[in-house]
Amino acid sequence: xxxxxxxxxxxxxxxxxxxxxxxxxxxxxxxxxxxxxxxxxxxxxxxxxxxxxxxxxxxxxxxxxxxxxxxxxxxxxxxxxxxxxxxxxxxxxxxxxxxxxxxxxxxxxxxxxxxxxxxxxxxxxxxxxxxxxxxxxxxxxxxxxxxxxxxxxxxxxxxxxxxxxxxxxxxxxxxxxxxxxxxxxxxxxxxxxxxxxxxxxxxxxxxxxxxxxxxxxxxxxxxxxxxxxxxxxxxxxxxxxxxxxxxxxxxxxxxxxxxxxxxxxxxxxxxxxxxxxxxxxxxxxxxxxxxxxxxxxxxxxxxxxxxxxxxxxxxxxxxxxxxxxxxxxxxxxxxxxxxxxxxxxxxxxxxxxxxxxxxxxxxxxxxxxxxxxxxxxxxxxxxxxxxxxxxxxxxxxxxxxxxxxxxxxxxxxxxxxxxxxxxxxxxxxxxxxxxxxxxxxxxxxxxxxxxxxxxxxxxxxxxxxxxxxxxxxxxxxxxxxxxxxxxxxxxxxxxxxxxxxxxxxxxxxxxxxxxxxxxxxxxxxxxxxxxxxxxxxxxxxxxxxxxxxxxxxxxxxxxxxxxxxxxxxxxxxxxxxxxxxxxxxxxxxxxxxxxxxxxxxxxxxxxxxxxxxxxxxxxxxxxxxxxxxxxxxxxxxxxxxxxxxxxxxxxxxxxxxxxxxxxxxxxxxxxxxxxxxxxxxxxxxxxxxxxxxxxxxxxxxxxxxxxxxxxxxxxxxxxxxxxxxxxxxxxxxxxxxxxxxxxxxxxxxxxxxxxxxxxxxxxxxxxxxxxxxxxxxxxxx
Numbered sequence: 001x002x003x004x005x006x007x008x009x010x011x012x013x014x015x016x017x018x019x020x021x022x023x024x025x026x027x028x029x030x031x032x033x034x035x036x037x038x039x040x041x042x043x044x045x046x047x048x049x050x051x052x053x054x055x056x057x058x059x060x061x062x063x064x065x066x067x068x069x070x071x072x073x074x075x076x077x078x079x080x081x082x083x084x085x086x087x088x089x090x091x092x093x094x095x096x097x098x099x100x101x102x103x104x105x106x107x108x109x110x111x112x113x114x115x116x117x118x119x120x121x122x123x124x125x126x127x128x129x130x131x132x133x134x135x136x137x138x139x140x141x142x143x144x145x146x147x148x149x150x151x152x153x154x155x156x157x158x159x160x161x162x163x164x165x166x167x168x169x170x171x172x173x174x175x176x177x178x179x180x181x182x183x184x185x186x187x188x189x190x191x192x193x194x195x196x197x198x199x200x201x202x203x204x205x206x207x208x209x210x211x212x213x214x215x216x217x218x219x220x221x222x223x224x225x226x227x228x229x230x231x232x233x234x235x236x237x238x239x240x241x242x243x244x245x246x247x248x249x250x251x252x253x254x255x256x257x258x259x260x261x262x263x264x265x266x267x268x269x270x271x272x273x274x275x276x277x278x279x280x281x282x283x284x285x286x287x288x289x290x291x292x293x294x295x296x297x298x299x300x301x302x303x304x305x306x307x308x309x310x311x312x313x314x315x316x317x318x319x320x321x322x323x324x325x326x327x328x329x330x331x332x333x334x335x336x337x338x339x340x341x342x343x344x345x346x347x348x349x350x351x352x353x354x355x356x357x358x359x360x361x362x363x364x365x366x367x368x369x370x371x372x373x374x375x376x377x378x379x380x381x382x383x384x385x386x387x388x389x390x391x392x393x394x395x396x397x398x399x400x401x402x403x404x405x406x407x408x409x410x411x412x413x414x415x416x417x418x419x420x421x422x423x424x425x426x427x428x429x430x431x432x433x434x435x436x437x438x439x440x441x442x443x444x445x446x447x448x449x450x451x452x453x454x455x456x457x458x459x460x461x462x463x464x465x466x467x468x469x470x471x472x473x474x475x476x477x478x479x480x481x482x483x484x485x486x487x488x489x490x491x492x493x494x495x496x497x498x499x500x501x502x503x504x505x506x507x508x509x510x511x512x513x514x515x516x517x518x519x520x521x522x523x524x525x526x527x528x529x530x531x532x533x534x535x536x537x538x539x540x541x542x543x544x545x546x547x548x549x550x551x552x553x554x555x556x557x558x559x560x561x562x563x564x565x566x567x568x569x570x571x572x573x574x575x576x577x578x579x580x581x582x583x584x585x586x587x588x589x590x591x592x593x594x595x596x597x598x599x600x601x602x603x604x605x606x607x608x609x610x611x612x613x614x615x616x617x618x619x620x621x622x623x624x625x626x627x628x629x630x631x632x633x634x635x636x637x638x639x640x641x642x643x644x645x646x647x648x649x650x651x652x653x654x655x656x657x658x659x660x661x662x663x664x665x666x667x668x669x670x671x672x673x674x675x676x677x678x679x680x681x682x683x684x685x686x687x688x689x690x691x692x693x694x695x696x697x698x699x700x701x702x703x704x705x706x707x708x709x710x711x712x713x714x715x716x717x718x719x720x721x722x723x724x725x726x727x728x729x730x731x732x733x734x735x736x737x738x739x740x741x742x743x744x745x746x747x748x749x750x751x752x753x754x755x756x757x758x759x760x761x762x763x764x765x766x767x768x769x770x771x772x773x774x775x776x777x778x779x780x781x
Contacts, residue, residue, distance in 0.1 A: 024185075024295055025093060029085075029100065029176040030062035030700070037066055038080040047082050048112040048145040054084045061701050061756075065337040066148075066171045068736060071571070072563060073556040076167045076335075083146040083172055089138055093180040097223055100130045100144065101188065103174035103367055106336070107156055108149040114142055122399060123156050124168060125364040125385055126406045129188050146172065155396050158362070158424070159389035164558035166328055166362070166387070169335030174366055182294040183223040184230065186287060187258065189409035192219060195443045197260060200285055200299045202413050203447045207305035209317065212270040214303065216263045218285055220295075222253035229253075230289040232261045237282040238271060272316045273302030273415040275356035276591045278377030280415065302374060302415025306449050308461075308481045313545035322379055322418075322546035323536075323585060324357030325350060325568075326486060328555040329365050331703065332571050333737040333751055339702040340368035345692035346573070347372035350552055352692075353568065353579055354586040354593075357418075359464075359485060359548040362387045362425045364407050373416035377592065380416045381453055381464075381483070382407060386424030390433075397433060400424065404437055408444040419462050420445070423454030434459040455485065466550075467491055467535060470542075484547035488535040489514045489566040515565040517554070518576055519744045522607055526600060529578040529612070532568070533639050533647065536585075540642035549582070572705055572749035573690060577614075584614040585644045588666060595671035597664035600647075602719045603676045605655050613648040617664030617671055620648045625658035631665075680712040682721055685765050687774040689752075697781040698732070702754040704776075708765040710746045721746040723767045731761035732778075754778055 034057035038044050046052050060083075067077040089098070102109065106124035110117060113132045121128040136142060150170035152160040161168065189198030201217040218232045229252045235245040244265050251261060271279035280302050287295040305316050313320050327350065331338055338346075343366045350358055358378050363385040373380050384403045391397070404422040411417055422437040423429070429437075438459050441452045454460035457478050465474075467487035492514045514531045516524045532549065539547040554567035563571060568578040580598040588595040597615040599622075601607050611629075613620050621631035629650050640646030661675040690705040710721035725748035726740045732755030741748040752763070758780045764773040 024182070025090070025096075025178075025180040027178050028700075029087075029178040032085060033060050033062065033064070033172075034058070034084045035060045035064065035066075036082050037077075038082065044080070044082065044147070047084070047147070048110075048115065048117070050115040050143045052084070052145075054082075057082075057084070062176060063173045063337040063339060063701055064171045065169060065173060065335045066150075068333050069169075069335060069556075071332050071737065072561065073167055074561045076161060076556075076558065077170060078151050078161065080147065080149050080151075081171065083148070085144050086141045087144070087178075088141055089136055089180075091138065093136075094138055095183070096133070096180040097131065097183055097185055098133045098136050099177075099179040099181070099188070100132065101127060101177040101179060102129075102172070103127050103176070104336075104364075105146070105148055105172045105174070106150045106168060106170045107153060110147040112145040122153075123385070123403060124150070126403060127190055127410060129190050131191070148172070154391060154393065155399050156385070157389045157391070157396065157400075158385055158387040158427075161558035164387065165564075167330060167335065167556050167558050169330070169337075171335075171337060173335065173337040175340070184228050184253065184287060184289065185221060185223070185295040186285065186297050187219045187221050189219075190406060192258075194219075196446050198409060200283070200297050200413065202283065202299060202301050203445075204303055204305070204449065205447075207270070207272070207303060207316070209272065210269065212267045212272075212303050214265040214267060214283075214301070216265065216283065216285065218261045218263070218287075219258065220253065220261065220287055221258035223256065225255050227252055227254045228289055230287055230294070232263065233286045233288055234263050234265060235284040235286075236265050236267065237284065238279070243267060243281070267303065270303045273304040273377075274315055274320075275322075275377040275379060278302065278375060278415070280374060299413055300371070300374060300415075301413055304415060306418060306451070308451075308545075311479060311481050311543040311545065313481065320545070321540075322357035323355055323582070324359060324379075324546055324548040325353070325355050325552045325582075326359045326361040326548050326550050327365070327552045328361065329369070330553075330555045330571075331751070334703065337701070338366065338368075339697075339700055340366070341694045341697060341700070342703045343368040344372040344694045345690065346553075347376055347378060348692040348694070349569065349573060351376045351378055351592060352583070353552070353575075354582040354584070357381075357546055357548065358552075359383070359421075361486075361551075364410070367410070370411055370414050370416065374414055378416055379418045380414075381419050381421050382411050382417050383421035383425070384423075386427055388426045390424055390427040390429055401436060401440055404440045405444055408441060412445055419451040419453040421453045421464065423452075423456070423460065423464070425455055429456065431458055451481075453483065467539065468494075482542070482544045484539045484542070484544045486550040487539060487547060488532050489550040491535070492531045493566070516576070517563065517565045517744075518570045518574060520565075522602060525577050526608065526612060528566075528576065529581050529600065530639070532578045532581055533643070537639050537642045570744075572707070574707065574747060574749065577612075580614040581647065584616045584647070586616060587644065588616045588671065595664055595666060597662045597672050597674050599660055599662050599674060599676045601660065601676060603658075603660050603678050604719070605657075607655070609652045609655065611650045611652055611660065613650065613662050615648060615662070615664045615672075616645045617666050618668075619665040621663040621665070622648075622650045623661045623663075624652065624656060677714050677716045679716045679718045679720075680714065682710050682718050682723070682770065683713045684711050685709065685725065685767065685770050685772040686711050686715070687763055687765055687772055689763070689774065689776055696754050696776055696778045698754055698758045698778045699756045699781045700754075702781075703736075704752045704754070706750050706752050706763055708741075708743070708748045708772075710743055710748075710770075717746040719746050723748070723770075725765050725767050728764040728766075729761065730764070731755075731759065732757040733761045733776075752776075
């Protein structure tokens, strides 16, 4: 290979051709679909035909859910639905390889293009690609027809919805892409049958703070009928500056040949990726023949070194503990049909809550969420679909094994991935099946930095064990790296009753449960925070290198007629007191931290007189109506001895209406303060638009939470307010769910879906004697 060396310039590399769109065209294929749900007794035998008229179907854009569900989903829609779209192909796409790439569709997908069936894909969480090069029309419109079936399926699992612990929803709920490539092109890893191949695959054979080797595999296919000699050029860029560039030796690809070209880039003083420093590089890979760029891919990567020494995680040479959480990807009303921006906002909230790790339970999450984790410094354990379901059926097992390959091929270049959970969660698997799963992981990611994770102790590199299982089945002889995969919920809810959730029916909901809605009142919500504290503190006394609270957000379950409410934020992403406990566990001097202090008390006549304050400060001073209650160090008890920052508990003798104020001190200097005022009579509505550092975008079905807070003259939210709030919209947007919402703990929340056009959107909230409005500026996508 020929090295071009190190170049420091301030602009990105340009390519040989003057119009990059002629080389490769990739565009979202999300707009202008026709949609229908197949009704009972209706015949859909002709729906796939090119000349079928679907103009009377609903007009929809993606991401899309077949049915808007209520907030509490008692009977999630299951059935068959169809999507159809007519589209024209640009002249620049002639003589190219043409693909449609689906990021995810639920659950059995059949695809016809121009009346010809091209694929039947099983599974709703991983991508699939359709090559329609040979049947594309350039003289007239093309037609794509999609048939989706999200009924229970014993092959894809995980088990029938009526006994499943989470909803799987339906529809084309992720992006679809139209891709045109030169006949000599970088392949898509999903399309290859070769192990550890396809597309761009980046690994790091040697990493230190002084230097790193970036190993790049580029899989290329020559779909031409003639041989082609080419080189591959890889350029590594950091913060807009070229770090290094390398060209391969020339290689001849015979007609219809596919092969891999290997290159290494040596990086001096690499900017390593970690939760505190999520440094990302851009890798530009170009396929060049006779000086002309035939194909180009841009891959975002992060250089890191992961190793386990005994049971300890060492990241970039430093011993690391990962405080984490589990996440379901569900939103109210729309199920899984989140915009890319909404996925980012979810990740941002997790980071802001004090976490550096997310277990992706219990299925592959969106590519947009993975990108956000890379950017924000959230380490992930990436999981295949599984929950309390295993089948001896050969088709089921083959499907799970292929899912493991596809998951790794999709996510192998993400900096955030720590381990592959190629394990069926809480599903007892025979050892030969585990051997097959772990073999696939190490085949598909042949690197010393490949780690598998599973909930059984046998076979996997990392042992995932929920705390409730540890309390009954802890085996100190297991010396492999150990992760408390779930904690804080089940052991308080079901008194460690075991794995069969059908036994819950006769259990009383004890006061010690962590499943507390945001409306449950201060005592119940503080009990949840106590549970969180006790369990996290206990986890820190074990050999675990990480723990993951169950769960970040409240969510719906397939078999239950209520929300699973153990989230530290509710289903509308509003925080409970336990959220602030976790936020306080991040050090103030952490790159993502800051001094914080939170009074977990509404300060009403019914509030606890033991006032709990969450803070990452050395000392906290609390005053009531200007009179100092005390200045204290953190609590010191059996629930706090291992915590980074235990809470502060102040005992107040009697309630006096007024203002509680907390001052946080670090190194004896005032670092932060906050206050809580006794709520008075409602006097206004305050509208809050939840952007979470991602501005709303037009023409991408972007989704935002809008919160109407009932406040008094001081701006204090009235925790007992249950006003019925009516929402109205002016501009290119629409409300999803109920337009009139009863406030919960003083806040009424709705979902706002942004339309196709940029500009101003006005949001109006009103009740009997109060109203307010605010505006949102929407940018182009």
